[in-house]
Amino acid sequence: MGKIILTGDRPTGRLHLGHYVGSLRRRVELQNSGLFEKIFIMIADAQALTDNADNPEKVRQNIIEVALDYLSVGIDPSKSTIFIQSQVAELCELAFYYMNLVTVSRLQRNPTVKTEIQMRNFETSIPVGFFTYPISQASDITAFRATTVPAGEDQQPMIEQAREIARRFNGIYGETLVEPEILLPDNAACLRLPGTDGKAKMSKSLGNCIYLSDSAEEVRKRVMDMYTDPNHLRVQDPGQVEGNTVFTYLDAFCKPEHFEKYLPEYPNLDELKAHYRRGGLGDVKVKRFLIAILEEELAPIRERRKEWEQKIPEVYRLLKEGSDAARAVAADTLADVRRAMKINYFEDEELINEQARKFRGE
Numbered sequence: 417m418g419k420i421i422l423t424g425d426r427p428t429g430r431l432h433l434g435h436y437v438g439s440l441r442r443r444v445e446l447q448n449s450g451l452f453e454k455i456f457i458m459i460a461d462a463q464a465l466t467d468n469a470d471n472p473e474k475v476r477q478n479i480i481e482v483a484l485d486y487l488s489v490g491i492d493p494s495k496s497t498i499f500i501q502s503q504v505a506e507l508c509e510l511a512f513y514y515m516n517l518v519t520v521s522r523l524q525r526n527p528t529v530k531t532e533i534q535m536r537n538f539e540t541s542i543p544v545g546f547f548t549y550p551i552s553q554a555s556d557i558t559a560f561r562a563t564t565v566p567a568g569e570d571q572q573p574m575i576e577q578a579r580e581i582a583r584r585f586n587g588i589y590g591e592t593l594v595e596p597e598i599l600l601p602d603n604a605a606c607l608r609l610p611g612t613d614g615k616a617k618m619s620k621s622l623g624n625c626i627y628l629s630d631s632a633e634e635v636r637k638r639v640m641d642m643y644t645d646p647n648h649l650r651v652q653d654p655g656q657v658e659g660n661t662v663f664t665y666l667d668a669f670c671k672p673e674h675f676e677k678y679l680p681e682y683p684n685l686d687e688l689k690a691h692y693r694r695g696g697l698g699d700v701k702v703k704r705f706l707i708a709i710l711e712e713e714l715a716p717i718r719e720r721r722k723e724w725e726q727k728i729p730e731v732y733r734l735l736k737e738g739s740d741a742a743r744a745v746a747a748d749t750l751a752d753v754r755r756a757m758k759i760n761y762f763e764d765e766e767l768i769n770e771q772a773r774k775f776r777g778e
């Protein structure tokens with residue numbers, strides 16, 4: 417059996433550089449590697465509604481934003497199936513059966529759910545749908561028989577829970593579901609790209625994001641305002657590289673060839689860092705370098721986005737085609753699940769005959 421990818425994002429806003437280095441960039445590489453039999457990229461609108469039930473318009477508006485972000489980073493609808501979660505009703509039915517395989521205390525221990533409950537002040541009134549979204553996520557993944565889930569570190573507890581559910585299901589009903597594996601970014605900076613203010617994570621509410629769809633001017637401003645080393649006041653002062661957002665971003669984006677092109681006086685990032693540590697290297701110079709690198713990466717993405725923005729009806733058409741194709745695959749898995757659980761009464765001739773014999777007293 418070939419390898420299959422499923423991954424996705426909640427449509428609660430435009431996608432930013434955290435999404436990009438955490439998962440999007442990798443998805444495009446994997447897509448173009450030819451190593452995967454099938455690739456499914458899901459816009460998780462139903463999951464987004466678990467904590468935005470009172471704001472469906474936000475989710476609705478952001479579906480197209482996320483789709484445009486996907487297409488502009490290079491997800492190619494002829495190679496990857498992009499679809500909308502809510503259009504695949506089979507996922508709900510799977511989740512309904514999986515709910516029997518998970519305990520409340522296990523869900524309460526899920527670290528991602530725990531932090532999200534805190535972040536949203538849900539402590540005293542957790543929506544049941546939100547609380548159980550790891551189960552729904554296990555349906556998303558197993559419905560497509562995904563072997564591989566490229567995602568950020570925050571998704572690790574979700575994948576672990578999906579694996580447990582698959583294992584439990586297979587243990588009870590026989591080998592039916594595939595246990596997925598997470599594929600994390602291989603570089604520490606990409607694993608947890610901080611916000612431009614140096615805070616833990618990019619988040620819309622903190623206003624510390626650089627969006628893939630930001631203009632060159634917005635990106636430049638964001639980088640110029642970026643948090644660096646607060647004690648590096650004068651150029652000649654020694655500076656700290658650890659926890660210095662500009663250097664973390666360089667760790668995530670810089671390639672050897674960037675030096676030749678934009679900063680030929682340094683052979684590589686280690687030498688640039690060494691100079692900064694010694695003193696004598698100003699923040700502005702490093703920031704300008706980062707801006708050049710980001711621009712090189714983001715300009716083509718922005719260009720492609722502009723083109724797709726002119727073809728919105730076609731984007732919806734692609735999403736519809738993707739959703740139809742995804743639905744067929746999920747229906748196939750659901751049929752396997754029903755068969756394994758022996759709730760496929762009407763296709764089970766043997767059952768009907770057996771019952772008939774029983775009631776005839778044979």
Ligand code: TRP
Pocket residue numbers: 422423424425426458460463553556557565567571
């Ligand atoms: N939880 C993911 C997020 O917050 C979105 C998501 C839903 C997902 N289902 C998934 C990711 C399945 C990977 C696999 O962005």
